[in-house]
Amino acid sequence: MALFQSSNPTLSQKIFDRSLHQEASMQGVMSVRGTINKFGFLMLMVIAGAAFTWQQIYSGQPNTAYAYMIGGLIVGMVSGLAISFKPTWASYLAPIYGLAEGLLLGALSAIINTAFQKNYPGIILQAVGLTFGVAIAMFLLYNFRIIKVTEKFKSVIIAATLGIFIFYLITWVVGLFNVQIPFMSLTNGGWLGIGISLFIVAIAALNLLLDFDRIEKGAEMGAPKFMEWYSAFGLLVTIVWLYLEILKLLMRFANNRN
Numbered sequence: 001m002a003l004f005q006s007s008n009p010t011l012s013q014k015i016f017d018r019s020l021h022q023e024a025s026m027q028g029v030m031s032v033r034g035t036i037n038k039f040g041f042l043m044l045m046v047i048a049g050a051a052f053t054w055q056q057i058y059s060g061q062p063n064t065a066y067a068y069m070i071g072g073l074i075v076g077m078v079s080g081l082a083i084s085f086k087p088t089w090a091s092y093l094a095p096i097y098g099l100a101e102g103l104l105l106g107a108l109s110a111i112i113n114t115a116f117q118k119n120y121p122g123i124i125l126q127a128v129g130l131t132f133g134v135a136i137a138m139f140l141l142y143n144f145r146i147i148k149v150t151e152k153f154k155s156v157i158i159a160a161t162l163g164i165f166i167f168y169l170i171t172w173v174v175g176l177f178n179v180q181i182p183f184m185s186l187t188n189g190g191w192l193g194i195g196i197s198l199f200i201v202a203i204a205a206l207n208l209l210l211d212f213d214r215i216e217k218g219a220e221m222g223a224p225k226f227m228e229w230y231s232a233f234g235l236l237v238t239i240v241w242l243y244l245e246i247l248k249l250l251m252r253f254a255n256n257r258n
Contacts (some may be wrong), residue, residue, distance in 0.1 A: 030223040033214050039232035042098040049102020057110035065107040072103030090229035120254035131243040138208040150214040160203045197249040204242040211235045
């Protein structure tokens with residue numbers, strides 16, 4: 001169904017279509033409240049993991065934090081891919097994914113916070129605040145139908161998101177051959193790089209509207225109960241992406257001031 005067209009591969013139309021009505025009679029059906037509760041639990045897992053590796057960095061045990069960061073990256077990728085291909089596993093793997101992402105983000109954030117302590121003190125606190133602020137704003141815009149998620153709107157956001165990921169893939173591939181794109185470097189605070197970051201942050205934020213719409217429509221259509229975990233996982237993926245893009249933007253602003 002066109003309702004579930006998405007730029008977020010974890011919340012695709014195919015997955016919802018395949019899952020709709022499966023095991024619904026045994027498990028019950030998906031609800032918006034249930035999805036929100038599960039998303040809240042996943043956020044607690046992220047915070048717990050992040051607090052641990054953050055503390056490791058600032059307690060003078062960076063090697064331990066680095067090990068957990070790499071482990072979090074690997075476990076997060078594996079569990080995320082597994083959930084994407086097998087949504088019924090989401091209730092077991094989504095908390096693991098959340099904890100793994102927390103371990104990764106906590107160590108990474110602590111490293112960046114230390115690096116920018118002189119030029120941009122409080123960069124992580126501001127990035128976290130902006131991420132939640134943008135997420136709440138998007139929810140209000142969706143809830144009060146200030147921005148309507150039409151089919152045309154979905155198509156534009158999906159196309160823009162796919163374009164961003166293709167661009168990132170190209171940047172990564174050419175980087176393997178030691179070819180750097182100057183305005184994509186985080187150490188480059190030029191206005192072109194800042195402008196691109198602003199655009200990407202905007203697209204990441206607008207993806208939240210698609211996630212909210214998909215969750216609501218899934219509940220209305222009676223998707224099986226396990227889709228609450230799957231949808232909460234998909235929403236977390238977008239939130240993590242938004243946080244990382246906001247953090248990149250703030251880093252570019254910091255470098256532009258030097």
